[in-house]
Amino acid sequence: MLITSYNPTELGDTLIAILRPDSADQKIETHATVTRISDAANDQTLGYNFFDVSKTLGQLDANGQVHLTQAQVDQLNDLLKANDFEPELVLDTDPKFVVGYVESAEAHPKSDHLQVTKTQVGLDKPLQIVSGSPNMQADILVVVAKVGAMMPDGLIIWPGELRGVESDGMIVSGRELHLPNAPQRPGALILPENYQPVGAAFDFDRAQTLFTA
Structure with missing residues (x-):
């Protein structure tokens, strides 16, 4: 699952990527401009925050949910890998x-x-x-x-x-x-x-x- 949103008015140049539902106990780890949120019980990734994301993806013309391309997902995975995170984002093209x-x-x-x-x-x-x-x-x-x-x-x-x-x-x-x-x-x-x-x-x-x- 990959759900992404971008709200520059409220959150600035930050892309929110959600992989799983929230858990009661969470762990937060930040490397440079990437923050990983995980389930403290099993270490499964719940989501990522990508700060200054326009430096990676260019300007995003969006205010709300963002439907990324495969190339953009690849760019984010490269960013994760460069910051010692698992490049685990998978594009989800199934209509919701x-x-x-x-x-x-x-x-x-x-x-x-x-x-x-x-x-x-x-x-x-x-x-x-x-x-x-x-x-x-x-x-x-x-x-x-x-x-x-x-x-x-x-x-x-x-x-x-x-x-x-x-x-x-x-x-x-x-x-x-x-x-x-x-x-x-x-x-x-x-x-x-x-x-x-x-x-x-x-x-x-x-x-x-x-x-x-």
Whole structure:
């Protein structure tokens, strides 16, 4: 997993690279302009902070999530190696926001408002996703934020549990996707029939006109 973000207004010329979810106990190690954050229990890398990153990648025209090229990942790995860190960054090109088809939606055994869905996203088997959307039901097309997605507000989707039931992803609303004129209330974004093939990367440009003012 590799999720990168750049927010020069808040953090200056610093690229944040996230590989794994945060842990309770962390270890921080800095060599020159690179800081490694790791899990103190098992030494797995959680992420890196690359300071003065424009000296390595050039000027980044971004404010939020950055989608790096393979060449840029190679440059960062060279920087890690030069600073005695493992060159462990791997480019992740798998689309994280995809069209999903809800095969089934059943009541959560420990909740009166959550539903446990089986949602196809073009993989060998459907994802189990727990949803609190009041309009959730079977036989609809939706937008799924897969594990590793960064939402427009900066939230990262990791595998988790909701009241004891595993959930691998999130079925999202137009509001959560920051689509123009989306209703400002809870509810999954239900796509028109045959809007896009199941498993296809969600077309954010086309979606700008999904809601009318």
